[in-house]
Amino acid sequence: MLYIDQLGREIRLTKQPKRIISLVPSQTELLVDLGLSDRIVGVTKFCVHPDTIRKERSVVGGTKNVHLDKIKELQPDIILCNKEENTKEIVEELQKTYPVYVSDISTIEESLELIGQYGEIFEKVNQARALISEIRSELHSFLEFTKDKPRKKVAYFIWRKPWMLAGNGTFIDHLLTTNGFVNIYGHMNRYPEISEKELENLKDLDLILLSSEPFPFSENHINEIKILRPDAEVILVDGEFFSWYGSRLSKAFTYFKTLH
Incomplete structure (x- = not known):
């Protein structure tokens, strides 16, 4: 069986993968939501959804460093990586021995494409189609909700x-744009x-969003930012909803509606 991943790489499988290692937290969650929990044999220490997964499966390291000996012990049929979250060196080393699928996602459509490909690879086509349909429906409802909202500069x-x-x-x-926000750093x-001086001198800034990840911003940091920019509204946001693609x-x- 031949598949093409999101980097255009060929992935050849001689059988349907029964032993999966996921090195991407959001994709681990996606696998579980597609009904593939029983096939996951290895995850990273950052795979926190579902919250029991790290106790139930072997932890093979982080997203930027892995324990090759642990991976070898697990004898995976396929390893799932991501261009941004995992290093090129990790992918190159692992693909010497195992089939490695690399995702590359910067839009909702690319996320839906990944879900569809996982459905095909792991023979969960109906589950993948249902999830894609649900996300498209939620997106349509959200765009209707925000179409007349002011376009805040964030x-x-x-x-x-x-x-x-x-x-x-x-x-x-991409998700900021989907929200109808104008990312003032969208040109970079x-x-x-x-x-801090640049932050103080920014023009026409309506809203500052402090993400919960990868740095865990808290209420104390709101006060710190307000000292620099007393004119801007500052709020904490759930970083998983802005950066986790897949089933999240x-x-x-529904979460984004609370920001408007």
Whole structure:
């Protein structure tokens, strides 16, 4: 069986994968929601949904470093990676021995494409179609809800000291746009850094969003930002809804409505 992953790489499988290692937290959640929990043999320490998965399956490391000996012991039929979350070196090393599927997602459509491909690879086509349909329905409802909302100019922070934000080419930026927000760093690539002075001098900024991940912003950081920008509204947001693609999208749009 021949499949093409989202980097255009060929993935050849001699049998339907029964032993899966997922090195991407959001894709681990997706596998479970497609009814594939019993086939997962390995996950990362960051795979927190469902919250029992790390106790029930072997933890093979993080997203940027893995224990090759643990992976070898698990004898996977396929390993699931992501271009942004896992390093090129990890993928190159693993593909010497195992089939490795690499996702590359910066839009909702690419996320839905991944769900459909997983449905085919793991013979969960009906479950994948149902999930895709649910997400499309939720998205349509959300776009109707936001169509007359004001287009606020926002900055989405993912890290503190150095201060880092979400720029273009990211899934976060795509979801900000889907929300009807104007990302004032949408002209900059990926995850730009800015100084506190730059933050103070930003023009026409309505709303600052502080993400819960990867840096765990808290109420104390709202006060810190307000000192620099007393004119802007500052709120904490659930980073998983802005950066986890896959089945989490089925819940994301209900959450996004609370931000408007």
